[in-house]
Amino acid sequence: MSAEELTGRRDDHSPRPGPLPAGEGGRAREASHGKPLWLLAELTYKCPLQCPYCSNPLDMARYTDELTTEEWVRVFREARALGAVQLGLSGGEALVRKDLEDLIAEAHRLGFYINLLTSGVGMDERRIRAFKEAGLDHIQISFQASSEELNNRIAGNRSFRHKLAMARLIKKYEYPMVLCCVLHRHNTDQIEQIIEMAHRLEADYLELASTQYYGWALHNREALLPTLDQVQRAEAIAHRYQEKLKGKMRVLYVVPDYYEDRPKACMKGWGSIFLTIAPDGTALPCHAAGSLPGLTFPNVREHGIEWIWDESPDFNKFRGLDWMKEPCRTCPERTKDFGGCRCQAYLLTGDAANADPVCSKSPHHLELQRRVQAIAAKPPEQTVPLVFRNMRNSKRIIAGGS
C-alpha cells in the first residue's frame, strides 16, 4: 500500500490538505476501524499507456474476468450504504470501459463525489460532455512530463498533444482539474516546466508525486530512483511555487519516502478508510496489498461489502496496534504513522508486520539506505533499461521472465 492521505490514485497518494476550523479536523480521519470513506474502483487493468512506474500488479494479465456493470453498481450501492462518499474510478485506464457513463450516472444517483483518474487517452469532447451530464465531479489527468518527447517515451505512446487538448476541454466544461505527474529520475529535472505547464492549463491542483516503489515501479526501481541531489532541488522548486501560486493553483509535492527517515501513515492505517476493488472483484485495503503473501483477500462476487470491511480476516489483520512488533509496539509515534506501509515492510524485509524500513528506528533502515545510495550513485550510462507496463511483459513475468 502506498497512500498517506485521502486520495485514490494508483501511482501516488498525496495530501489534499483539508483545513478545518469548524469541523472535526480536515480530511476524514477515523479510528482504526472507521468507515470505508474512500472507494477506489479499478475498473480494468487494460491501458493504452505503458508507464514503467505503474502501481498495478505485475501479474495484471491474470485479471481477465472483469466485473460487469451490474456487479459494479452493487459494489457502489453497498459501499455507499456503509458510508463511502469519495469514489475513484481508475484502472488501468477507466476510459476503456464502455459502460463508464452508466457507472458514473449510477454512482451520482447514490450520492458519491466521483473522481475520474485518467490518462485522457480514450477521451474526447463528446465523452467529457456525457460524463458531466451523468454527474462526474472531478477529473484528474496524468502527464508523464512537460516535453512531448519525454512524455511519449515514458507513456509508451504518442499521447502528449491529446492530453493537452483534453486538459483544455476539462476546464472548458468547468470540472475541477487535478493534473498529476509522477516524478522519477528521468523527469524530476523538468519540475519547473511541469509546474508552468499545469498553471498554463489552469489546473486547480497539481500533484507532483514521487514514484513509490510497488508493482511495476519496484520492478524498475534501479532505472527510476532519482538521486538525492535531484530530489533536493525538486523539493526546493516545488516549495517556491507553492508560495508563488498560492490562491491560484495548489501544488502538492509528495516526497519520495526512500529518502525520508519517518514512514508515511500509509492509507491512514490498514482497513481504516480505504477500500480498493480490483477489476476481478478482489477487495483490498490498498491497491498494492495483493502482493502480500499469506492473505487471500475476499472477492465481492462471494461476499457483501459489509462483511468484507467489518468481518473478513484480511481487513482485520493489521487493524489497531496489536499486530505490531518492536520497534513499533512501544514507539510513541505508532498511533501517528501506524508503523508505515505493510507492503513496503514486506517487500523490503520479507515480513509485513515489521516496521517500514523507511523508519530510522527499523533495523533494516541502514540496509535500505545503502541500497538506495548504490542505485543513485550509478552513472547514467549504467542505468538499466525500463521495463514497460504492458500485457506482453506481464505475461513474460508471470512465466518467470524478468
Next chain:
Amino acid sequence: MAKTFRFQWEEAQGCHVLLYPEGMVKLNTAAGEILKRCDGERSVAEIIDDLGAQFPGADGLPEDVLTFLNTAYDNQWIRLEAS
C-alpha cells in the same frame, strides 16, 4: 458556494460535509447550518437574521457567523457576489 466544492448531508456520518477532488471536510452543526444558507441568494445580513430566528438563544451569533464566513472565504469554499 464555490464551484470546486460540493456541500451535502452525510447520513452515515451524521453531519454536513464539503467534498472536493479526492478530499472531504467534515463540518460541525453550526458550520453546516451556515453553509446551508449560502445559496447565492441571501446576503450575509439575511443569513445572520435567519440563523438568529432559528436559534434565538445563541450568544454572539453575528460574530461567530462572520468569523466562520471569513474562514470559508479564505479556504475558497465560498465566493462573494456583489448584489
